[in-house]
Amino acid sequence: MAPKVLISDKLSEAAVQIFRDRGIDVDFQPDLGKDKDKLAAIIGDYDGLAIRSATKVTQKILDNATNLKVIARAGIGTDNIDKDAASQKGVIVMNTPFGNMITTAEHAIAMMFAVARQIPEASASTHAGKWEKSKFMGVELTNKTLGVIGAGNIGGIVCDRARGLKMKVVAYDPFLSQEKADKIGVEKVELDELLARADFITLHVPLTDQTRNILSKENLEKTKKGVRIINCARGGLVDEAALAELLTSGHVAGAAFDVFSEEPAKTNPLFGLPNVVCTPHLGAATSEAQENVALQVAEQMSNYLLDGAVENALNMPSMTAEEARVMGPWVALSGHLGGFIGQMTDEPIQAINILYDGVASEMNLAALNCSVVAGIMKKLNPDVNMVSAPVVARERGIQISTTNQDKSGTFDGYIKVTVVTSKRERSVAGTVFSDGKPRFIQIKGINIDAEVGAHMLYTTNEDVPGIIGTLGHILGDMGVNIANFTLGRSAAGGEAIALLYVDEPVPAAARAALAETEFFNQIKPLQFDVA
Structure with a gap:
C-alpha cells in the first residue's frame, strides 16, 4: 500500500508532482494548517506531513497521529513543531536547511546596505517629494569590520559575500574550527572581542537555550559606539527593548531586523525608531528559495517513506539512501541484538556499551546505536522506534557508549552489545553473512x-x-x-x-x-x- 502524505500549507505544485511521480498518495490541502481541529481530526490517516510555517504541530496533533512517521518543514525553522512530543511519538522531524541559504544570506547583506545608507527612509522621503539629500549621510561597508555570530551554512555565505565587499570579517561560533575559519577567510574570536571590534554585527544562529538573548542588554552595552546590528536569523536572539534604548541614546547607530521575538509583529520597541529597517520575515521570500525548499522537502520525504533514507533530520541521525541499502541488514542486526538483550534483562539497565568491529565500525554508527537502543527499549514500550528510543533511554538515565575497532577476528565485521545493571553485565554479538542475513555469533x-x-x-x-x-x-x-x-x-x-x-x-x-x-x-x- 502506497504511503500517504498530507500537505497542509502552501507548497509548489512541482513538489506535489514529485510525490505523485514517486508513487506516493498525496493530499494537497494548502489551507488546512490554519484549522488545527480539522488537522487533528484527519492526521491519523497519514504517514507523512509536509508543512511550512502556518501549520502548528502540537501535542494534540501528535496524539492523534497514529500512523505518522515523518514531519518535514519546507524551510529551516521548526519552532512550529513540538519536537520533543514528536520524538516521544517516534516521528522524524526534518527541515530543508539548504534550499534557502543563499536567499537568507543575501537578505542579510541587503539589510546591511539598507541600514548603512538609510535607503528605506531616503526612499520614503523622495516619494514624498522632499529631496532631502543632505539628511541621509551614510557609511561605506568597505574596510569596515563585520562581526558574524554563527558561521554555519548561512553565516558562512555571509562571510564570503562580506569579504567580496572588502570587509574585515570576525566570527564567533563555538563550533567553528580554526581550519574552517582559515578556509572561509575569517578571524575566529570570542564573543566579547567581536562585540568590541565590530562596526556591523549580523546573527546567524538558531534560537536555543544557549543563544536566546545572546545580544542581551549587557552584551549590547559592550559593543562599539556606532555599531549597526542585523538580525535575519530568529527572533529572541536580541533584547529588543534594550536595543531600542541604545538606538535612542545614539550608542547603536542603526539596526535592521527581519525577525522578531513575537510574530506576526504588530507592535515592537524597534518600530518607529529612526534608522531601523524592518521587514516581515522575508529572509526566505524569493521565488527561487520557495521552489527549492518545496522540491527538497518532497524528495526527502519520498526518500524516507520509500527507501528509509533520513536526510536533514533534527531528532535522528541522517542516513542516505545508499547507506540505508548497504546498512539495512546491519540495522536489522543491531535491532535484533538489542531485542535479545532487552528481553533477557529484567532489572533496570544502567549502561549500554556497543562495540563495532571491522566493516561495522566504518558505517553510520549513530544510526546503528539508535537501532540497538530501540531493540532494548521495546520491552518497555513495543511502539518505541529509532527516533523515540534514545529519548526513552535518556529519561531513564541510561548511559550509552560506543567503541569501534579494526577487524580483530574471523568475521569481516561484527557488533557486540553489553548492558550493565546493578547485578550483572550481559552481552551478545552478531554479524551479517554474505547472504545478507543477520546471525547471532556469541552469547x-x-x-x-x-x-x-x-x-x-x-x-x-x-x-x-x-x-x-x-x-x-x-x-x-x-x-x-x-x-x-x-x-x-x-x-x-x-x-x-x-x-x-x-x-x-x-x-x-x-x-x-x-x-x-x-x-x-x-x-x-x-x-x-x-x-
Missing part, C-alpha cells in the same frame, strides 16, 4: 552461529548428554517445529546454551515440561521483528 562469551527468527527459544544448562534429545522430544510432542537448532558451550562439561528458531511461539506447557526435567537453568522464549 555470554560462548561462540554460536544462529540465524535470527521471529520466534526463538533460549536455554542454558550444564554441558551433559541428552539435552538435544530432550528439547527435540518435548517440543515435538507439543507440536512445535524446529527450523534451526544451535548449541554452544564454554568448555566440555561447563556452561552450555541452546538457541532454537521455531515456527511458532513455544507454549507455556512446553516450557513447563522442559523445566520439570531439571536439566535447564534458564528457559526463555524470544520474539524478533523479522521482515
